[in-house]
Amino acid sequence: MGKAFRYPPDGALMEYYRAGDFLDSQSVPLPHPAPDAAELTIAIFFNMPGWVHLLLGLRNLLMAPFGLKTGSQADIAPPTAEQINSCSYSGIFAVHSATPTEVIPGTNDKHLDFRVSIRKDEAADCVSLSTGCVRTIASAAPIWRWSIPFTASSSPAALPMPANSG
DSSP states (O other): OOEEOOOOTTSGGGGTOOTTSEEEEEEEEOOSSOOOHHHHHHHHHHSOOHHHHHHHHHHHHHHGGGTOOOOOTGGGSOOOHHHHHTTOOOSTTEEEEEOSSEEEEEEEOSSOEEEEEEEEETTTTEEEEEEEEESOOTTHHHHHHHHHHHHHHHSGGGOOOOSOOO
16 A cells, blocks of 8 residues: 655645645655656556456446546557657646656546646655545545555556556
8 A cells, every 4th residue: 555645835736736625645665767757657547457447437337427527548548758748648637747757647527627646756765646636526535535545556666667658
């Protein structure tokens, strides 16, 4: 499991966060050699286990009648590191901000707007995942509270780093 992490007040995610919004953060050790934040983003968001894809498919099936975003195969196609770094990736987790140490993907939907920070901290030898939800309905925050620790703990230490994503 990841460990709780306090998101820094000068982080890029704070541009989207306001008092009262949901914010949760977890960190895990960096893999070595440590990739940049774009490569970490690809590994964490686009190399998920098959069962996560099944749950997302079920979520999409259940939410489509309510008009919530579901995403097509093209929307979840893995971006290249170049697309992330240039903020030109526009899939379901469009990139809003990118530096070598932090990437902010996210989306806006009817029930919530969210942004995720994938932040590389070489000094602390960790990568942190922080989720900020704005305009969230009450039931959305617990889902993020469950999914972020799992994603953080199941990804970086055993990251299936893309062979060539740039």
